Amino acid sequence: MTSPAWLGIGAQRSGTTWLTDLLCQHPSVGLGNNGKKEQHLLHKVGDGVEPLSAYTSLFPDDGIARGEWTPQYLRHSSAPFTAARVLGPDAPVLAILRDPVERFLSAMRLAATRAKSPWPYPVPITVQTFSGFYADQLAMWANAVGRDRMLVLVYEEVRRDPQAAADRVWAALGRTRVRLQDVDRPSRSSSHASWTPPEGLVESLRVLYRPQVERLATDWDLDVSSWQTVRA
Template sequence: MASPAWLGIGAQRSGTTWFTDLLTQHPSVGLGTNGKKEQQLLHKVADGRVPDADYLDLFPADGVRRGDWTPQYLRHASAPAAAARLVPDAPILVLLRDPVERFRSAMRLAATRGKSWPYPVPITVQTWSGFYADQLDAWAAAVGRERMHVMVYEEIRNDPQAAVAEVWRLVGVDPVPLEQVARESASSSKADWDWTPGLKESLQVMYRLQAERLEKDWGLDVSGWTGLAAG
């Protein structure tokens, strides 16, 4: 049966476009047959809005390890159960960034694109997007913790070759040398955006507990998340 060979689920504004560009440099690793990095479909299948085949047919058994990296999946409550059913064996890839910096990057991207949400959707959705520990727990409960490959963006920037090589091994291909590692992704934020009074401090309070759980439960090194520091 057709199915993704790897599934990237998040997090938004955590370098997922950059990392996917590196991952698909391998001649045997690719995206769905429509060439999209983000299919934005698995959660729609989960919610009964589109049929299974609309998603699965994008990943034929043609010798290419095809995958999908849609950050929406990590924070969507219905997606883990759909992944357990439709993507039963593939590694689940997660890339996490300092949640305070991730929030600001998301707001900058919205400003860059001139996107307008009805108030208070952006603050509510982007706040929830940084609750990584809760989201990972939901995914692990559905697909199994052993399938989760969780990476910290600030760490892999120091050695992207090693990080990508590990994912290639997970999908069953031998590593190759990367090219143009520092190339800026097409989703980079250009516009500026500034904090409203008290918002950053509120996020720090909420996210510090999440970061502690990531260290304790997932063994992640989040010492580079300077956005969580007071002051």
């Protein structure tokens, strides 16, 4: 059975498309053989909706460290143990996390950009609220795949020094460093619409997320000092 050499699991609206593009600038790092960044299959395999072969066949053993990055996996409870069953012992599991309040607002702007009807209410608000519970979601994944293989990045730090972030991932894959190009190229998933949160929503999010942020600092030793919106 073949399997991905690396797996990106989240978080949505945290630069995953941008970072994946940068990682794939390495000549021996790539995506599955269908060229998709997001496969949206691990949870379906876990739920019995798709066969395992539909996923593993995407990652041939051809000398390229092939992987994928589906942000939905981070919050999906069927994905972690499916990943533990599929991944090889050396395959890193990658996550990049953004200030959770800013991440929520970005997700709602993207929903407005895509103009799904009606305007994002109420399911997207509920889903996007839970999407910021990073500490709980990471604990779920660490329990399934093992903490040692997880590489958790802070979006704001990666934006400041994308080369250092790419070097960490490539090193985890046993790849040598290459110089990144076009690091400021806009993401293919950028949002262009505005969205005004209802009164009190942002304050509610701050209250919800503060315990999560504290656990990220203590349990995962992440520097989240740049997350000023959640502390305002």
